[in-house]
Every structure is written in C-alpha cells, then in structure tokens.
Amino acid sequence: MVATARSQERLVLLREAGLEATSCNRCAVESADLVFISVKPYHFPIVARDIGGIVAGKPVVSVMAGVPVSLLQKVLKGAEVYRAMPNLNIRVGRSLTALYSPPNARHYGLVRRALSCFGTVYDVPEEFIDAWTAVAGSGPALVAEFLDALVLAALAVGLPRSIARRVAAELLESTARYLLENPDVHPGVLRDEVITPAGTTIAAIRTLESRGFKSAVIDAVRDATLRAGEIAREIASMLDNSLGGSD
Ligand SMILES: NC(=O)C1=CN([C@@H]2O[C@H](COP(=O)(O)OP(=O)(O)OC[C@H]3O[C@@H](n4cnc5c(N)ncnc54)[C@H](OP(=O)(O)O)[C@@H]3O)[C@@H](O)[C@H]2O)C=CC1
Ligand SMILES: O=C(O)[C@@H]1CCC=N1
Structure with missing residues (x-):
C-alpha cells in the first residue's frame, strides 16, 4: 500500500504507521490496482492534474465530501469512479461507509472488500451520498x-x-x-x-x-447536506479555471 502527502511531516507519520509513502501522486498511481482520493475537496484540482491522465481502466474511489461522480469522471479520464463516504469511527474499526458504484462496476468486489476492512459498507445510490455525508460522515x-x-x-x-x-x-x-x-x-x-x-x-x-432541540438537529443536518451541494459547485468552478474546462 502506498500513501501520498505533500508535507515531510505527514510523510514521516505515514512511514511510522508502516506505509510506503511518497509525495509523488503520479508514481503511486502508476503502480496501483486501486486508487483512493482522500484530499480535501479544494485540493482535488491539483491531484486531478497529477493523475487525471494515468487512471484509465483503474478503480478510483473518492471519499471527498460533495464532489459528484460526474465531475470526477470528467477529469479522471477513463477511470472506473466510485464514491465512498466513511466516518472517523474508522479508528475503532466501526466506520459506517456509504458506497456508490458505477453501473456494471468491474472492480466492485475489490472496492467493497477494501472498504469493509474499516467497518460496515452500505451500497447506496449517489443521490443519497450528500445526505449520508451530513448524517454519518459528519x-x-x-x-x-x-x-x-x-x-x-x-x-x-x-x-x-x-x-x-x-x-x-x-x-x-x-x-x-x-x-x-x-x-x-x-x-x-x-x-x-x-x-x-x-x-x-x-x-x-x-x-x-x-x-427547539430536535428542530436544531434537523436544521443542522439539512445545512450540512446543502453545504455538500455548494462544495460541488465550488469544485466545478475551480476545475473549470485550473483545467480550462476540460471535457
Ligand atoms: N475527516 C472526516 O471525518 C472525513 C473526511 N472525509 C473526506 O476525506 C477527505 C480528507 O479529509 P481529512 O482526512 O479530514 O483531511 P486531512 O487534511 O486530515 O488529510 C488530507 C490529506 O491529503 C494530503 N494532501 C493534500 N494535498 C495533497 C496533494 N496534492 N497530494 C497528495 N496528498 C495531498 C494531506 O497531506 P499534507 O498533510 O502533507 O498536506 C493530508 O494528508 C476530505 O475530502 C473529506 O471530505 C470523508 C469522511 C469523513
Ligand atoms: O466536514 C467535512 O466536510 C467532512 C466530510 C464528512 C466529515 N468531514
């Protein structure tokens, strides 16, 4: 397993955790059978520039909040794109992970097995991922x-x-x-x-x-769900700017 990061500090931490670690996204992806993208959404345009052209045919799982498959597919050319939404209870092996798989997914078994190492995986349509993010991710x-x-x-x-x-x-x-x-x-x-x-x-x-305790909880989860939609629009605009609106 190869992990990537930008800072030396993080690379050291990853190595201490027993992983091979590099700052070269391209190098890690070239040799990978399965790719996870787990940067903050607003860092995705940079990662997309690094790996967008070398992921064809590979399964790529994004755990980024908000960023929809349609946008991912646009820049991860020819990849089999999945979306997953885990949560931080992954640290006790109890993540509740939503998984959206593309139609006729060829690597579904591999992706599900990998995510199952961290907790329970629920297959969900993509339209539920933002709500799942608000309820289970946050x-x-x-x-x-x-x-x-x-x-x-x-x-x-x-x-x-x-x-x-x-x-x-x-x-x-x-x-x-x-x-x-x-x-x-x-x-x-x-x-x-x-x-x-x-x-x-x-x-x-x-x-x-x-x-208004219940009402506050309901409004909070609604606001988190709406924020996921805003993130999608922000990232679409960043990608348009940084990649010249590539199709
Ligand atoms: N935190 C949570 O509970 C959950 C988060 N998510 C999603 O996971 C994603 C990551 O969140 P989180 O783990 O909290 O964020 P962190 O900031 O903790 O981790 C992001 C990692 O991405 C690395 N990174 C940033 N830019 C690059 C780059 N260009 N190339 C390689 N690595 C890079 C950072 O390395 P460095 O430190 O060196 O900059 C860092 O290790 C987000 O998209 C979020 O929506 C999903 C579910 C739950
Ligand atoms: O706050 C966030 O945007 C991320 C997604 C779910 C949990 N943390």
Whole structure:
C-alpha cells in the first residue's frame, strides 16, 4: 500500500504507521490496482492534474465530501469512479461507509472488500451520498458535541469530573445498543418508558422542547447536506479555471 502527502511531516507519520509513502501522486498511481482520493475537496484540482491522465481502466474511489461522480469522471479520464463516504469511527474499526458504484462496476468486489476492512459498507445510490455525508460522515462531530454538552451538564449539577465523561460516553453507547438490539422500539417509546409523570425526566424534556432541540438537529443536518451541494459547485468552478474546462 502506498500513501501520498505533500508535507515531510505527514510523510514521516505515514512511514511510522508502516506505509510506503511518497509525495509523488503520479508514481503511486502508476503502480496501483486501486486508487483512493482522500484530499480535501479544494485540493482535488491539483491531484486531478497529477493523475487525471494515468487512471484509465483503474478503480478510483473518492471519499471527498460533495464532489459528484460526474465531475470526477470528467477529469479522471477513463477511470472506473466510485464514491465512498466513511466516518472517523474508522479508528475503532466501526466506520459506517456509504458506497456508490458505477453501473456494471468491474472492480466492485475489490472496492467493497477494501472498504469493509474499516467497518460496515452500505451500497447506496449517489443521490443519497450528500445526505449520508451530513448524517454519518459528519455524525461523529454531532455526537461529540452532544456528549460534550452532557459532560458540562453533569459538571453543572455536581458530578465529579473524574466520572462525568465516562458516564456520558457509556450512556450514549448503552442507549444506542438497546435501540440497535430492539429495532422495533421507536426512540419515542424508550423516552416515554423513562418518563415518570411529574418526575425528573419530563422536566428535562420540557426544556429541550422549549429550546427547539430536535428542530436544531434537523436544521443542522439539512445545512450540512446543502453545504455538500455548494462544495460541488465550488469544485466545478475551480476545475473549470485550473483545467480550462476540460471535457
Ligand atoms: N475527516 C472526516 O471525518 C472525513 C473526511 N472525509 C473526506 O476525506 C477527505 C480528507 O479529509 P481529512 O482526512 O479530514 O483531511 P486531512 O487534511 O486530515 O488529510 C488530507 C490529506 O491529503 C494530503 N494532501 C493534500 N494535498 C495533497 C496533494 N496534492 N497530494 C497528495 N496528498 C495531498 C494531506 O497531506 P499534507 O498533510 O502533507 O498536506 C493530508 O494528508 C476530505 O475530502 C473529506 O471530505 C470523508 C469522511 C469523513
Ligand atoms: O466536514 C467535512 O466536510 C467532512 C466530510 C464528512 C466529515 N468531514
């Protein structure tokens, strides 16, 4: 496996992780059977210039948020282009990865096997990738925000710092596990089972409702989805400028 990066710092880190590493994208791609593009979207035009002409016939998987297959195909001439959207839980082998494959994909098995090393792979049409990006790709950040809020809340009501973080993280994990093991239980049913009339839980739920908690989550995910569309337009314009609108 060969990884590429620009900075010496990153190349050293990659080598320390046991990978062959080079700053030459072209060299890495020339000898590759499978290519992953995982630069930030706005760095893609530079990578496209490096490798656009030498990927014909190769499977190329982009994990870049927003950038659609139509745009990738335009500059990665003759490549079999896939889009994948993993998430950072890849670090514990639990990525939830969406995979869009082109029609009659010849390298589907290889691509799926590679992505499956990092967690669960879901085949999805490309039209769902932006929504998936907002929910599952950005999701660890949203969950981390909620967890952080819970930790602060725990401290605010006097729980010791030494246990607040652990309790908050275990709470999220155990509640999610129960709902995963009982797919017929609606989250609202679980909520109602916890609520004692005139008890503590309804006091908390009332505050969340009055502050528009659910509405904020819904709007946040919508905004992330819309941002993916904006990224697509920005990258299209960058490619037009840097590659002279090549077809
Ligand atoms: N972070 C996340 O949770 C997720 C990110 N993604 C997508 O993954 C992509 C990468 O994100 P992320 O990992 O956070 O970003 P990082 O900045 O951490 O990593 C990007 C890497 O690309 C390298 N790079 C930049 N330009 C070039 C170039 N011209 N040639 C070779 N290597 C280059 C950088 O090397 P150097 O450091 O030397 O500049 C760096 O190692 C994005 O497109 C994002 O949308 C998808 C799902 C989840
Ligand atoms: O924030 C981003 O744009 C990337 C895509 C999903 C997670 N991180």
